[in-house]
Amino acid sequence: MKVFILGGATTKFGELWNLSPRDLVKEAVSEALSDAGLTVKDIGAIFVGNMLSSSLGGQDHLGAFFAEELGTNAAAVKIEGACASGGLAVHHGILAVLSGIYENVLVVGVEKMTDHKPEEVAKMLMGAGSDPERESGATFPGLYALIARAHMKRYGTTEEQMAYVAVKNHFHASLNSHAQFVSPINLEKVMKSPVVATPLKLLDCSPITDGAAALIISNKRPKSGKKGKKHTQVSIVASAVATDTLGLAERSDLTTLSSAVAAAKKAYDMAKVKPSDIDVAEVHDCFTIAEIIAMEDLGFFPRGSAAKAIWEGKTRFGSGRPVVNTSGGLKASGHPVGATGVKQVVEIYQQLKGVAGKKQVAGAKIGLTHNIGGSGATAVIHILKSFK
Amino acid sequence: MLSPVKIWRNQKKVRALLGIEGKVISFTKIHVPPAGFIDQAPYVVALVKLKNGKGVVAQLVDYEDKHLNIGQKVKTVLRRTRDAGEEGVIPYGIKFKPVS
Numbered sequence: 479m480k481v482f483i484l485g486g487a488t489t490k491f492g493e494l495w496n497l498s499p500r501d502l503v504k505e506a507v508s509e510a511l512s513d514a515g516l517t518v519k520d521i522g523a524i525f526v527g528n529m530l531s532s533s534l535g536g537q538d539h540l541g542a543f544f545a546e547e548l549g550t551n552a553a554a555v556k557i558e559g560a561c562a563s564g565g566l567a568v569h570h571g572i573l574a575v576l577s578g579i580y581e582n583v584l585v586v587g588v589e590k591m592t593d594h595k596p597e598e599v600a601k602m603l604m605g606a607g608s609d610p611e612r613e614s615g616a617t618f619p620g621l622y623a624l625i626a627r628a629h630m631k632r633y634g635t636t637e638e639q640m641a642y643v644a645v646k647n648h649f650h651a652s653l654n655s656h657a658q659f660v661s662p663i664n665l666e667k668v669m670k671s672p673v674v675a676t677p678l679k680l681l682d683c684s685p686i687t688d689g690a691a692a693l694i695i696s697n698k699r700p701k702s703g704k705k706g707k708k709h710t711q712v713s714i715v716a717s718a719v720a721t722d723t724l725g726l727a728e729r730s731d732l733t734t735l736s737s738a739v740a741a742a743k744k745a746y747d748m749a750k751v752k753p754s755d756i757d758v759a760e761v762h763d764c765f766t767i768a769e770i771i772a773m774e775d776l777g778f779f780p781r782g783s784a785a786k787a788i789w790e791g792k793t794r795f796g797s798g799r800p801v802v803n804t805s806g807g808l809k810a811s812g813h814p815v816g817a818t819g820v821k822q823v824v825e826i827y828q829q830l831k832g833v834a835g836k837k838q839v840a841g842a843k844i845g846l847t848h849n850i851g852g853s854g855a856t857a858v859i860h861i862l863k864s865f866k
Numbered sequence: 867m868l869s870p871v872k873i874w875r876n877q878k879k880v881r882a883l884l885g886i887e888g889k890v891i892s893f894t895k896i897h898v899p900p901a902g903f904i905d906q907a908p909y910v911v912a913l914v915k916l917k918n919g920k921g922v923v924a925q926l927v928d929y930e931d932k933h934l935n936i937g938q939k940v941k942t943v944l945r946r947t948r949d950a951g952e953e954g955v956i957p958y959g960i961k962f963k964p965v966s
Contacts, residue, residue, distance in 0.1 A: 600900035609876070613947050613959045614924045615896060615903035616911045623894035624913050624923075631892075631936055675911075676895045726913055727921035732892060 479748065481572050481714040483862070484582065484694040485514025486824035491689035491812035492658040493592045499535065500547045502690035503588050507548055510584070510692035521694070522580035524554035527567030527587035528816035531556070533602040534594050544586065553580075560606030561764060562851030563587065564819025565719075565858030568693065572717045575697040582698070587820030588690040599686055603815070606852035608725030619683050619765065621726055621853045623675040626767035628732035630677070633782035635770060637677050641668035642789050643766035644681050644809055650795055651806025653837040658687055658812030682766040687812030691821035708866045712830045714823075715751075716861035718744035724855045735854030738775040742848070745859040746777075753777035756800045756861075757842040758829045760822035762850040763807040772848050773802070795837060800846075804829060804837045819849035823860055830864040868951040876959075883942050883960050888916035890938040890962075893926065902948040914940055914962055925961045933964040941965050 487509030489502050497505075511517060526544055531537045541554030557567040564587035571585040591599055600617050607621065629635045645665055651657035663681065671680040700711050720740035723729055729736070746752065753776055761776070763769035773784035773793070778800060787793065793802035805811040805825040808818055826845035828834045842864075849858040891913045899907040910926040926933070927945060940962035947959040 595901075597899065597901040597904060600898070601902060604900055608923075610960075611923050613957070614911050615899055615906060615909060615948065616923060617896060617898065617900050619898070620894050620896045620911050624892040624911070627892045627894065627936070672897070673895075674898045676897075678894075725923065727923045729921070732913070 479576070479715055480697060481575055482696050482698065482700055483712045483714065483827045484516065484696050484700055485510040486693045486827045487513055488656055488691040488821050488824050489689050490656050491687050491814060494688040495592065497688065499531070499588055499590045502590070502688065503544050503586055504547055506690040506692035507584060507586055510694050514694040516582065516694060518548050518550045520582050521550065521552050521584045523552055523574050523583045525567040525571045525574070525583060525585045526554065526556045527564035527585065527820055528556055528589060529558060529560055529563045530589060530591065530602055530815065533605060534599070535590060559856045560851035561762070561815045562819055562849045562856040562858050563816040564691070564821065565847065565849030565860070566819065566856070568820060568823050568860060569717045569719055569858055571695050572714060575695055578697065582694060582696045584692060584694055585820055586690060586692040587817035589814035589816040590688050591686045591814060592688050596686065610727065611725050617675060619678050620675040622765040622767055623678045624726055625732050625771070625853065626677055629767060629771065632733050635785045638665060638669065639785035639789050640682055640766040640770065641665050643763060643769045644668045646788065646794050647763060647803050647807040647809040650804050650837060651810030653795070654806050654811055657806045657810055658685055659806070659810045678765055684764045684808035684813040687814040689812060689814035689817045691817045691824050693820055693823055710831055710864050710866055712827050712862055712864050714860055715863050716745040716748035716859070718748060718859045720744065720857050722855050724852060726853055734771060735775055735850065735857060737854050737857035738772065738848060738850060741857040741859040742776050745861050749861040751844060751861060755844050756846045757844055758804060758826060758839045759800045759802050759846040759848065760805060760825050761802055761807065761848040763803060763809045764813060764850070766809065768850070769802065769807065776846070776848060795839070801839045804834065804839060819858060822847035822849055823862070826862050830862055868953050868955065868957065870953055870955045873955055873957050880944065880959055883922065884944055886916045886918060886942045887965060888914040888940055890936055890940060891915050892936060893934060905949070910934065912940070912962055922960060924959070927961045928963045939965040
């Protein structure tokens with residue numbers, strides 16, 4: 479696969495009441511274009527990752543909406559797959575440049591969530607679930623709570639171990655100036671936070687977030703630095719998608735996401751790498767239990783042992799490898815759902831390029847992103863490599 | 867969102883699921899509900915494997931704390947599910963009740 483990342487950027491994530499979706503996209507895209515040394519005229523097609531513009535914002539026709547804002551008449555389309563919308567948009571951007579029809583494409587993920595009441599957002603997010611799940615009054619924290627209790631029962635995973643995932647990711651976010659939450663938290667604070675859906679507490683859950691992330695990808699190798707000096711560049715060496723049943727009730731095992739296992743296998747095969755080759759990973763920790771399961775689904779740790787490994791700091795910045803969720807993850811960097819899958823790729827791109835700032839993992843050469851839609855109905859895995 | 871036609875169509879499926887026993891696979895007590903369920907919170911949502919092999923996610927009602935266990939035996943019953951909304955058509959569906 480010959481796909482190159484020319485530029486990437488994200489906005490600050492958070493409660494951005496003074497910014498509209500247009501503002502967010504314009505900011506992320508301007509920065510990504512400037513990083514790539516391109517202008518919007520160089521972009522052949524735009525892939526927008528977004529979930530809720532229709533239900534929360536009342537805005538369909540999102541491709542043309544943002545093309546207008548960016549001042550181009552390029553091809554533009556919205557890609558939707560719940561919280562995996564961003565990852566799917568990256569996947570489709572890759573297909574577009576691999577087709578040869580487009581040389582450079584823009585992938586932009588965006589979500590505007592904090593304009594609306596929490597119960598409305600919770601209801602609209604359940605659009606990612608099944609009809610019976612909606613009829614039961616389940617929420618996304620509720621669905622992941624069902625998964626968590628099954629994992630606790632089978633493997634003895636504890637609430638403290640789950641809480642530690644939040645502690646680790648808030649620590650990482652404290653090193654990320656673009657994160658929603660920039661203050662570290664301790665275990666006691668997570669354990670004493672209000673219950674959302676037993677056994678998950680408020681600080682086990684990713685927040686409601688506004689934000690955008692943009693990526694410029696190309697089938698043309700980026701130019702080397704001036705005067706023959708070679709800069710570190712980043713290519714995407716695998717992009718894989720798999721699906722599973724929409725609802726949890728139809729699954730035979732709640733302690734794994736079979737879509738993630740299937741997509742990861744395809745991606746490792748495509749990239750010809752093993753889980754042990756990964757230096758840095760951004761995974762879909764929409765809830766703390768989700769990161770524990772992701773570690774097992776991706777083959778980083780054997781089944782039932784990831785919670786303990788995370789607790790021991792084996793994925794923490796400064797002590798572990800692979801370092802997981804250097805951005806702070808969805809948990810602490812924030813989860814603007816359509817932007818998340820794009821942001822993950824931007825974070826890994828910056829890590830491999832060596833421009834990740836205070837959270838830079840020394841010598842990172844191979845990175846992975848794991849983006850999940852719904853309670854595992856869609857999984858998107860990307861693997862990135864640096865080269866000179 | 868609450869189309870009377872959709873309610874009418876889906877309720878044909880509900881009948882086939884009534885009065886069936888099953889076992890709790892997992893459960894959660896929802897303290898922060900979505901729109902349409904505000905008045906019911908907190909409530910328990912369970913994933914149950916029915917004797918006919920079908921998995922179902924629905925609320926557990928008429929329970930005591932001693933029933934909140936994986937493996938608890940339950941039976942499907944017909945109950946009102948969410949707020950009727952502006953259309954005023956009361957949606958009914960499956961819920962679970964503990965057995966013994």
